[in-house]
């Protein structure tokens with residue numbers, strides 16, 4: 001469990017900052033509002049979507065730069081809205097109580113203004129520098145995560161993260177449309193991979209954090225349906241994920257290099273899910289959650305390397321001979 005380093009303030013309702021402000025610290029708190037590590041992986045999946053949409057390594061510079069920036073700002077905006085809208089539950093759970101709003105480092109008003117500013121900047125950059133389709137789809141992703149998931153689904157149904165997962169799975173589509181202006185079926189495969197990955201990713205964490213979720217009455221699957229059922233769902237979704245990861249090879253979007261690497265990653269994920277199912281421990285659930293993140297990063301890196309394998313081989317050959 002992460003140690004809580006910051007003092008916890010009760011100033012949420014009054015909206016006043018509880019501690020003196022230092023500009024560097026303040027910048028760090030704002031940065032923290034964007035969930036930077038999550039957003040980094042989200043942006044990576046979007047960038048992979050961009051490269052996979054084109055046979056050339058050289059993407060049109062404007063859509064590439066503005067697309068990446070716009071998607072990153074949108075994801076950061078959605079994350080900041082999530083901090084504002086979930087501040088009461090965040091103040092109670094150990095994992096989240098050191099966040100900028102529960103500690104009083106930032107007020108809800110400051111976080112809200114920041115979220116709106118990032119959202120507007122993202123929309124302006126995407127609409128003016130990329131294309132309308134990407135701006136519109138990104139707008140729906142922001143609403144999907146910050147309103148539909150955070151305000152509604154998260155607090156009403158244990159299927160919250162399955163349905164809400166669509167927003168987190170959208171970025172490869174956004175990357176693809178940023179470059180081509182079209183939603184291609186191959187982009188939907190990338191969406192499907194993240195969509196089926198989200199339940200094992202999140203439920204592994206929800207298992208070892210189940211008491212905290214119960215404390216704040218958030219109906220996550222282990223709280224409403226218990227550990228046994230959640231372990232089974234993780235296993236079933238990991239099997240579904242394995243099937244989804246074969247599709248890029250089956251449709252010839254990706255080649256043998258991708259298939260071999262993806263199956264190796266899948267085998268390890270399935271092993272984690274199987275061991276969790278047979279012999280549960282909080283420690284194993286924590287390691288499964290950690291692996292889920294490595295898994296997605298490596299899988300998307302594989303898609304990219306496989307896509308340019310011919311160019312990489314040629315470059316290596318000309319460097320060697």
Ligand code: HEM
Pocket residue numbers: 037038041042045095160161162164165166168169194198201202205293296
């Ligand atoms: C509905 C969908 C999702 C849910 C409910 C979810 C939930 C979570 C939670 C609760 C954490 C722990 C954060 C913490 O340590 O405080 C986490 C971490 C993480 N998630 Fe997800 N996640 C989802 C989708 C995604 C997506 C789409 C990505 C990337 C493509 C992603 C990448 C990550 C990463 C990289 C971390 C580690 C962050 C860190 O080290 O601080 N997640 N996720």
Ligand SMILES: CC(C)=CCC/C(C)=C/CC/C(C)=C/COP(=O)(O)OP(=O)(O)O
Pocket residue numbers: 035038042071074075076078079082086096138141142145150154167168170171
């Ligand atoms: C392009 C675009 C707008 C994408 C938005 C996608 C986005 C920011 C997804 C975040 C996924 C995530 C960390 C969910 C956890 O929320 P939670 O509230 O369950 O977790 P918490 O308890 O850690 O806050």
